[in-house]
Amino acid sequence: MEAVQFSTVASRHFSAASHSFSTSRRSWCCRDSSNDARKPSRFRSSWTGSSSPTSLSSRNLFTRELWGWVNSKSVTVGRGTHGVVVRAEMFGQLTSGLEAAWNKLKGEEVLTKENIVEPMRDIRRALLEADVSLPVVRRFVQAISEQAIGVGLIRGVRPDQQLVKIVNDELVKLMGGEVSELVFAKFGPTVILLAGLQGVGKTTVCAKLAYYLKKQGKSCMLVAGDVYRPAAIDQLVILGEQVDVPVYTAGTEVKPSDIAKQGLEEAKKKNIDVVIMDTAGRLQIDKAMMDELKEVKRALNPTEVLLVVDAMTGQEAAALVTTFNLEIGITGAILTKLDGDSRGGAALSVKEVSGKPIKLVGRGERMEDLEPFYPNRMAGRILGMGDVLSFVEKAQEVMRQEDAEELQKKIMSAKFDFNDFLKQTRAVARMGSMTRVIGMIPGMGKVTPAQIREAEKSLKIMEAMIEAMTPEEREKPELLAESPVRRKRVAQESGKTEQQVNQLVAQLFQMRVRMKNLMGVMEGGSIPALSNLEEALKTEQKAPPGTARRKRRSESRKQFVNSASTRPNPRGFGAGN
Numbered sequence: 001m002e003a004v005q006f007s008t009v010a011s012r013h014f015s016a017a018s019h020s021f022s023t024s025r026r027s028w029c030c031r032d033s034s035n036d037a038r039k040p041s042r043f044r045s046s047w048t049g050s051s052s053p054t055s056l057s058s059r060n061l062f063t064r065e066l067w068g069w070v071n072s073k074s075v076t077v078g079r080g081t082h083g084v085v086v087r088a089e090m091f092g093q094l095t096s097g098l099e100a101a102w103n104k105l106k107g108e109e110v111l112t113k114e115n116i117v118e119p120m121r122d123i124r125r126a127l128l129e130a131d132v133s134l135p136v137v138r139r140f141v142q143a144i145s146e147q148a149i150g151v152g153l154i155r156g157v158r159p160d161q162q163l164v165k166i167v168n169d170e171l172v173k174l175m176g177g178e179v180s181e182l183v184f185a186k187f188g189p190t191v192i193l194l195a196g197l198q199g200v201g202k203t204t205v206c207a208k209l210a211y212y213l214k215k216q217g218k219s220c221m222l223v224a225g226d227v228y229r230p231a232a233i234d235q236l237v238i239l240g241e242q243v244d245v246p247v248y249t250a251g252t253e254v255k256p257s258d259i260a261k262q263g264l265e266e267a268k269k270k271n272i273d274v275v276i277m278d279t280a281g282r283l284q285i286d287k288a289m290m291d292e293l294k295e296v297k298r299a300l301n302p303t304e305v306l307l308v309v310d311a312m313t314g315q316e317a318a319a320l321v322t323t324f325n326l327e328i329g330i331t332g333a334i335l336t337k338l339d340g341d342s343r344g345g346a347a348l349s350v351k352e353v354s355g356k357p358i359k360l361v362g363r364g365e366r367m368e369d370l371e372p373f374y375p376n377r378m379a380g381r382i383l384g385m386g387d388v389l390s391f392v393e394k395a396q397e398v399m400r401q402e403d404a405e406e407l408q409k410k411i412m413s414a415k416f417d418f419n420d421f422l423k424q425t426r427a428v429a430r431m432g433s434m435t436r437v438i439g440m441i442p443g444m445g446k447v448t449p450a451q452i453r454e455a456e457k458s459l460k461i462m463e464a465m466i467e468a469m470t471p472e473e474r475e476k477p478e479l480l481a482e483s484p485v486r487r488k489r490v491a492q493e494s495g496k497t498e499q500q501v502n503q504l505v506a507q508l509f510q511m512r513v514r515m516k517n518l519m520g521v522m523e524g525g526s527i528p529a530l531s532n533l534e535e536a537l538k539t540e541q542k543a544p545p546g547t548a549r550r551k552r553r554s555e556s557r558k559q560f561v562n563s564a565s566t567r568p569n570p571r572g573f574g575a576g577n
């Protein structure tokens, strides 16, 4: 068998051969699927030939190949039909609990309200056992169920894999979505105040953080503010030496807020970039500790106030973050001891319960064991299903491309109907907020938030009217164009005015012509086509009043006449029937 590295030939020639991913060899193997003979040159010719890699058939092949990949015996994704079990080391119990949920869906064709009941119960149980707080679990399961029922069928993707993807995306959201970066002061030293209960790893985090920031080229200074445990000062000095960072100490007789002020002055004199202040912990929250922290905070005016919490305390960690935030005001949390026997409750609950992000995580006792908290990586680890996730993402991408191609055909033949309209609007909604989507369209940079809000409102109104149409009317808008009675019915059923329905129908016909024209401009390539599109948009905007519109109107009329099986009433919308 001709084995090649995926990164080289196979990546470019993906759909020309069938692939299997062997985890033991960590390389991609390509085999000509139509002919077992080993003919690497044939792969090349099929891709340098006339058939475009983006043609519909090649994409179908691509989907099939991916399907083969993820189902091949050598792929290690979960138990049962996939063969070997891969379980994330971290949160092992949670991972196997969730695995039970996917397994319940084996053999199902689609996700339905009925067949997700059991998996949802498993997900709920797994999260509760991981010590995730109950309200968080409730919201999470609710969100998953809603999406699972509403999700469309993706060709080649099994329902259990779809569910894995939905759970993954929700887990990422639950943990805050994006990485929450540390904030640095614009002028003078950045001050990071660390707080937390006894033994959670504060002192260790001080040094780890200095080590982490030093690697980013920042000079650091540690300030020893734990005056109640003399050993804590010594510990900080030793750790400071270990990471080669100066430590400011003033003994145990000085008030922590004074130590803070003196330390900060010293750092300013030395032009230090970041000052990290260690504070005393307590066995549990008490008023004296909170008052002292408030005083230190006032003295330092810190850029970041980070609460250090122990991951092994589960949802208790989330409750602590909430309390500290209410009492002293914090900017985020650092979760330590994630390398230990933590069940996941803390990582999953902190953001949702307290509203404050986990900024960093400690995963060991060594100085280098501190890293940013990546919600997506964490979700991946919890699920232990990297292969399935990337497969579903790729399949979704392929589906989007196929959709786009079908859409393109409809646009070119001016057959774009209300079903397409609804489908496209919903697809856009799935891509994220309107602001984000608009931001990706060339020439749309100057759209104001107010305009976007208006557009979102209009889309909702349009959706309501389209939903009140019969399937036949959606497919053949001509029926509505010809019949005021139908339009009146749609208006009544959707709770909108007849004028709004008339406008919507008229807009669809105008849209058909405009899109056909623009698609014509875009044909022929990607990058030049994009600039052509921008040019076309600009020309449309610049055209003297009346010219473009007149041209569009006449084309719109022509198109309308062509597309209607019977001609609409020449008196136009609103004329009696």
Ligand SMILES: Nc1nc2c(ncn2[C@@H]2O[C@H](COP(=O)(O)OP(=O)(O)OP(=O)(O)O)[C@@H](O)[C@H]2O)c(=O)[nH]1
Binding pocket: 196, 197, 198, 199, 200, 201, 202, 203, 204, 205, 226, 229, 232, 280, 281, 282, 336, 337, 338, 339, 340, 362, 363, 364, 365, 369
């Ligand atoms: N396994 C593991 N151990 C850690 C981690 N972070 C800290 N520790 C250990 O936890 C213990 C307590 O850490 P300290 O830094 O002394 O905790 P502290 O919060 O400063 O404690 P007090 O000074 O008593 O308030 C030490 O043995 C550390 O080595 C971590 O991420 N993983």
